[in-house]
Amino acid sequence: MSHTPPEVLEALHALLNRAYAPYSGFAVAAVVKSGSGRLFGGVNVENAAYPLSRCAEQSATLQMVSAGEREIAEVWVLSRGLEPATPCGGCRQVLSEFAPPDTPVHCLSADGPALHTTLGELLPYAFTGRYLSKPDKS
Template sequence: MAMDDILLAAAKAAMDKAYAPYSKFQVGAALRTPDGQIFSGCNVENAAYPQGCCAEASAISAMVMAGGRKIAEIAVLGKGDALVTPCGGCRQRIREFAAPDAEIHVCGPDGLRQTFTLEELLPASFGPENLK
């Protein structure tokens, strides 16, 4: 599945609202549910660094608050030359709600840079079915 401009625009709008006074590194994320709903989130830093929140976690929280429980695809957008892939904790958060073949679109200011499946970013992962 190719990422569309709507998902990218939602991630960009979220990134523009990020609260990153310490790192100055704004990140936005937007996810799409299987029924087409889009939820976005931004990173929110805190003076007590471990208390901050990643953009992906914010978007997932918005989805859950609206009653969503499944991620079809997600776009993550950050500035700079390097790929801004989800951190390890967010890979696991995405895993809670996404299938191994869910696409994670890694974007920069100029658009899509690379698409990975969740399985590529989090191989041999532990998920909800492991608890059954």
């Protein structure tokens, strides 16, 4: 966990205990650092209607956007268990809306190793806004 500043690690562990995961029992906490250096945390929030559940990475990103920030500079994800959990496909897509491919993503396990990667390695062919640009018809 050497890539994780102490204040981020402390926030992750506090958040992990706030996760709402009564169905899966799989608590996840996330912290995103914005371009301005501010930290925003989130947890997974499950719902009996499963599609309405939200992941920790989405929750942290929503907090950041609600605070008026639009750029993710770094991401940390913490889960319990022996293996670090990476962001799911949907979260990778949400992160890619606000973070470039070289953004560091640190996946930490409370009881085991860490995985340090980048968003581009996790989602090499992200669907981004550039696909939605209108073609020049001149």
